[in-house]
Amino acid sequence: MSKRVFMFPGQGSQYIGMAKDFYDAYPESKEVFEKASAAAGFSVEQLCFEENEKLNITEYTQICMLAAEAAIYAAVVKEGITCDVTAGLSLGEYGALIASGALTMEDAFKVVRKRGMFMQAAVPEGGAMAAILNLDPSVVADVCKEVQEAGPAADAKAYTLPYVVSVANYNSPVQIVITGREDAVKKASDLCVERGARRAVPLKVSGPFHSALLEGAGKQLGEVLETVTVNDIKVPYLANVNADYVTDSAQVKPLLTAQVSSSVRWQQTLERLLADGADEFVEIGPGSTLTGFVKKLNKDVKTVNIEKLEDLKAYLEA
Numbered sequence: 001m002s003k004r005v006f007m008f009p010g011q012g013s014q015y016i017g018m019a020k021d022f023y024d025a026y027p028e029s030k031e032v033f034e035k036a037s038a039a040a041g042f043s044v045e046q047l048c049f050e051e052n053e054k055l056n057i058t059e060y061t062q063i064c065m066l067a068a069e070a071a072i073y074a075a076v077v078k079e080g081i082t083c084d085v086t087a088g089l090s091l092g093e094y095g096a097l098i099a100s101g102a103l104t105m106e107d108a109f110k111v112v113r114k115r116g117m118f119m120q121a122a123v124p125e126g127g128a129m130a131a132i133l134n135l136d137p138s139v140v141a142d143v144c145k146e147v148q149e150a151g152p153a154a155d156a157k158a159y160t161l162p163y164v165v166s167v168a169n170y171n172s173p174v175q176i177v178i179t180g181r182e183d184a185v186k187k188a189s190d191l192c193v194e195r196g197a198r199r200a201v202p203l204k205v206s207g208p209f210h211s212a213l214l215e216g217a218g219k220q221l222g223e224v225l226e227t228v229t230v231n232d233i234k235v236p237y238l239a240n241v242n243a244d245y246v247t248d249s250a251q252v253k254p255l256l257t258a259q260v261s262s263s264v265r266w267q268q269t270l271e272r273l274l275a276d277g278a279d280e281f282v283e284i285g286p287g288s289t290l291t292g293f294v295k296k297l298n299k300d301v302k303t304v305n306i307e308k309l310e311d312l313k314a315y316l317e318a
Contacts, residue, residue: 004280005273006076007294008069008088008095010264011061012205013287019068020049021309022075029071032105036067039109058206062091062116063109069095069285070105072306076284079316085245085278087238089266089290090169090210091115093259101234102252111256114224118217119207119260126161127208128182129168130189131175135197137267140176141167143195147188148180156183161213168210169264172296177203179211210264218260225253243268266290270297282306282315 022029023045036044044067047055054060073095088096094112097103103111132140144165152163165180165188178188185208189200208214230249239246239255243265246252270293273281280302283290288305295303306312 002280003278004083004282005278006083006086006099007281007283007290008092009285009287009290010090010092011065013289014055014061014065015286016051018048018286019071022071025309026075026078028074028078032071032074033067035105036063036109039106040113059116059120063113065091066094066112070098072284073099075312076306083235085236087269090264093240096237099235100237102230102249107228111224111228115221118220122217123207123213126159126182127213128185129177129179129203129205129208130185131177131201131203132192133198134174135192137170137176139195140192143188143191144178147184152183164212166211167263170267172267172293174296179208210262212261214261218257221260222257225256238269240264243272270294274298
């Protein structure tokens, strides 16, 4: 018996025009954008569909990305497609929470709007992230620990931020993302290359996400989470922080609070799903990053990316 997973991506693959075809074709998808705009206090449709400079700024990216994912998800559900389990990477965990039944769309949008604002404001400058390619995850983690314990160079420029570098995302066996203060990330990146990484790629992000530097944003988010209701979990979902199934709705708020400043264990999440017999992975939202990560682990399972209306039509006809 097939076991289908719905996966929801994080920020980074957003673009002008995402989910516009679903907005035009499905009243249910249009309603999702309207709910997002009501929660945001501005037109999410305008930011997603019309040329602007705000879409790539975290405080706007997050709610726009979640709106696009949720709008596509609404169309998928309308067509009678369901999942047995769900998970999402970073911001995408909120898409999984919607699919699990734990959060209503209205509450998810309310929380994510604040999440983006808190994360943007937490470290306005001086943070960085980098993708380390083709180096054992344990070596990357050891390098981060070594660099952080050694401290900054004697001639380092003055920063208001603590000297921090750690693993942000365990994405796949060949891609680990590190995060922290920019000089610590640069030093760790260089050291990873010295120790065998194919290369280290600086990421175009506006902050050191999933690092200890975001703990304050996590605490603020925790306060917002206390204003929403977490419903019973109807579809099992796996959390980023521990790559484990969340079965008790009381676990959701502390896990989301911790997620902001903790490593995202995406590779471990996929490994758990594969071990538990998942054999169809459906990525819902812009891009195909998560599909690529699945294929790095197992080329034999079925992978589907539903980003465009034509993708959904093809899936329904298959």
